[in-house]
Amino acid sequence: xxxxxxxxxxxxxxxxxxxxxxxxxxxxxxxxxxxxxxxxxxxxxxxxxxxxxxxxxxxxxxxxxxxxxxxxxxxxxxxxxxxxxxxxxxxxxxxxxxxxxxxxxxxxxxxxxxxxxxxxxxxxxxxxxxxxxxxxxxxxxxxxxxxxxxxxxxxxxxxxxxxxxxxxxxxxxxxxxxxxxxxxxxxxxxxxxxxxxxxxx
Numbered sequence: 431x432x433x434x435x436x437x438x439x440x441x442x443x444x445x446x447x448x449x450x451x452x453x454x455x456x457x458x459x460x461x462x463x464x465x466x467x468x469x470x471x472x473x474x475x476x477x478x479x480x481x482x483x484x485x486x487x488x489x490x491x492x493x494x495x496x497x498x499x500x501x502x503x504x505x506x507x508x509x510x511x512x513x514x515x516x517x518x519x520x521x522x523x524x525x526x527x528x529x530x531x532x533x534x535x536x537x538x539x540x541x542x543x544x545x546x547x548x549x550x551x552x553x554x555x556x557x558x559x560x561x562x563x564x565x566x567x568x569x570x571x572x573x574x575x576x577x578x579x580x581x582x583x584x585x586x587x588x589x590x591x592x593x594x595x596x597x598x599x600x601x602x603x604x605x606x607x608x609x610x611x612x613x614x615x616x617x618x619x620x621x622x623x624x625x626x627x628x629x630x631x
Contacts, residue, residue, distance in 0.1 A: 432598060433591035436470055436546055440553035443474040448557075453482050466521050473514040474550045480507040481554050511547070518543035519610045522601070531607040538597055541610050545594045552590060556583045 439461075447455070457475045461467035486492070487500045522542045562568065563576040600606040620627055 433594050439470045440474040443471050444557045447478045453479050477550050515543045532604045535607045
């Protein structure tokens, strides 16, 4: 199943990142560049780096200049994340391009790739909650609380994976159809962000 592959790739990406645990570590994508596996690995690597940037920027002792640099890095990362979602949706649009939706076919609340985006983030939550549930220097109460949360996250991954598989099956059967809205981000566009276009005058 697609989500089984996705979850496996996300776990590999997270494990690969934590071999170095360094936001500056360059990605080494093990999958063929033209493959969906390559996109999934890239997607999760972006998410993983951003996860740790979000940790770093919350350091109360962080230098304000460094914090601004990281904030701008996070902004770039968000753009890359959105780009990757669109690339993954393009894969699905091509895969199902010959499927004719039924007359009563419905659109889903989100595209397949945005659901997979949530699956990628969930893999990170599971990894880091597992760390906390087994952290040797934490109290037993902390580990027990984190284990309970981990159990819920694992159940959530099962449920989300099932929902994604159902969505893909419905698209393949013509019961649902895809409609992808391209990015409408405004804050990065000099012609749409008033702070930027006023500054050009």
